[in-house]
Amino acid sequence: MNNEKKFCRNSIWALAQEAEADIQKILLAIRQGAELNHYKVLSAFKEMEVSDYHFNESTGYGYGDTGRDLLDQLYARVFGAEAGLVRPQIVSGTHAIALCFYGLLRPGDDVLFVTGQPYDTFLQVMGGGPLNRRGDGSLADWGITSRVIPLDSEGKPDYSAIAEGITPATKMVAIQRSRGYDLRPSLSINDIEQLIGIVKQVKPELVCFVDNCYGEFVEDREPCQVGADLVAGSLIKNPGGGIAPSGGYVVGKEELIQKVANRLTAPGLGSELGCSLGGKRLYYQGLFLAPLVVAEALQGAVLAARLMSGLGFKVSPHWEEKRTDIIQAIVFNSPERLVAFCQGLQQGSPVDSYITPEASPMPGYEDRVIMAGGSFIQGSSIELSADGPLREPYAAYLQGGLSYPYIKAGLLTALEQMAKQGLISI
Ligand SMILES: *Cc1c(COP(=O)(O)O)cnc(C)c1O
Numbered sequence: 001m002n003n004e005k006k007f008c009r010n011s012i013w014a015l016a017q018e019a020e021a022d023i024q025k026i027l028l029a030i031r032q033g034a035e036l037n038h039y040k041v042l043s044a045f046k047e048m049e050v051s052d053y054h055f056n057e058s059t060g061y062g063y064g065d066t067g068r069d070l071l072d073q074l075y076a077r078v079f080g081a082e083a084g085l086v087r088p089q090i091v092s093g094t095h096a097i098a099l100c101f102y103g104l105l106r107p108g109d110d111v112l113f114v115t116g117q118p119y120d121t122f123l124q125v126m127g128g129g130p131l132n133r134r135g136d137g138s139l140a141d142w143g144i145t146s147r148v149i150p151l152d153s154e155g156k157p158d159y160s161a162i163a164e165g166i167t168p169a170t171k172m173v174a175i176q177r178s179r180g181y182d183l184r185p186s187l188s189i190n191d192i193e194q195l196i197g198i199v200k201q202v203k204p205e206l207v208c209f210v211d212n213c214y215g216e217f218v219e220d221r222e223p224c225q226v227g228a229d230l231v232a233g234s235l236i237k238n239p240g241g242g243i244a245p246s247g248g249y250v251v252g253k254e255e256l257i258q259k260v261a262n263r264l265t266a267p268g269l270g271s272e273l274g275c276s277l278g279g280k281r282l283y284y285q286g287l288f289l290a291p292l293v294v295a296e297a298l299q300g301a302v303l304a305a306r307l308m309s310g311l312g313f314k315v316s317p318h319w320e321e322k323r324t325d326i327i328q329a330i331v332f333n334s335p336e337r338l339v340a341f342c343q344g345l346q347q348g349s350p351v352d353s354y355i356t357p358e359a360s361p362m363p364g365y366e367d368r369v370i371m372a373g374g375s376f377i378q379g380s381s382i383e384l385s386a387d388g389p390l391r392e393p394y395a396a397y398l399q400g401g402l403s404y405p406y407i408k409a410g411l412l413t414a415l416e417q418m419a420k421q422g423l424i425s426i
Pocket residue numbers: 092093094095119121176178179180211213214234
């Protein structure tokens with residue numbers, strides 16, 4: 001028994017070595033990209049003259065909270081925007097994105113989702129679907145129409161359908177950078193640049209919004225630097241660096257950020273209220289480290305792609321493909337393999353390693369979903385995590401990981417579990 005286990009472990013580590021030999025050049029390129037992004041963040045810190053008094057907490061209304069205001073400016077600088085709004089009071093990525101819609105759109109306005117069906121949690125925000133009740137405050141409830149232009153057969157934006165879809169009522173175009181939990185390819189910054197160019201040709205005054213979740217610091221430019229007017233994301237993903245304990249951010253044009261801030265607080269209060277109850281250092285420190293943490297996650301994703309494709313599974317993106325988000329999809333084609341992989345990954349976690357995740361119903365999803373992730377920060381997906389809806393083609397979406405060695409160990413633990421159950425042969 002003992003011998004068998006040892007043999008199994010040895011061959012799995014040998015497998016990892018083989019995979020790693022193939023990906024060395026790619027890992028190096030990722031680390032070089034991270035260095036540039038890290039310097040970009042460092043120089044913003046220096047220009048803004050960040051000091052330790054900015055980390056002080058404020059209470060009550062939070063008037064004159066210079067650390068909060070400076071963090072807004074720091075994000076704006078790093079993301080190439082005029083202004084920023086970075087708050088623990090923004091509870092999630094979905095909240096940050098919804099604030100942008102509610103802040104800018106008015107009854108009778110129309111928003112066009114130009115990169116296919118948006119992220120799952122957004123369907124209820126849009127409203128009008130089977131999950132919605134009248135009176136629940138969705139965009140539809142406010143008389144704001146939202147339409148989706150599907151991607152073309154190659155998973156790319158359908159430019160002619162988009163141009164035709166823009167009407168006099170269309171105020172905003174929404175672009176999702178990451179694949180989310182879909183097998184479509186992610187949008188590169190070049191793709192976003194091209195898309196915005198085309199949209200603005202049709203109607204220059206349109207607001208181009210980008211859901212930047214999972215994309216921050218993967219490339220050397222960010223959406224505002226290629227024409228996006230407003231960009232939002234979550235602080236428990238890339239830009240929080242695994243250290244920010246909660247929150248969301250919005251960056252973009254000054255006048256738009258003011259409208260979003262008025263929606264977050266109240267008209268007239270805008271971004272001048274909102275205290276920081278301790279822990280502000282964590283937002284600064286997280287941003288500072290974020291490019292490096294993103295690089296760890298990316299390197300882990302490349303290893304996962306190489307390992308899993310070597311074992312015969314379809315992966316997206318391919319290990320050699322250029323990346324623009326941190327998500328790695330692995331297609332298992334069987335519920336048993338999907339579940340075993342996620343359970344094994346959980347066993348490799350620093351937190352809650354002894355818990356066995358099971359597929360269960362989730363609000364907003366039609367199918368049961370299995371979620372693995374033993375993270376320090378609840379639900380953090382810049383930490384190593386995998387999720388998969390229990391439906392064809394039984395794909396797991398793997399992302400995050402604070403260190404490459406830990407991601408590697410997690411993957412090998414998962415493979416060991418699968419091998420033990422006879423679901424793969426090594
Ligand atoms: C994570 C994510 C969101 C928002 O998710 P929250 O769980 O609300 O933070 C939105 N869009 C995409 C593409 C995402 O990956």
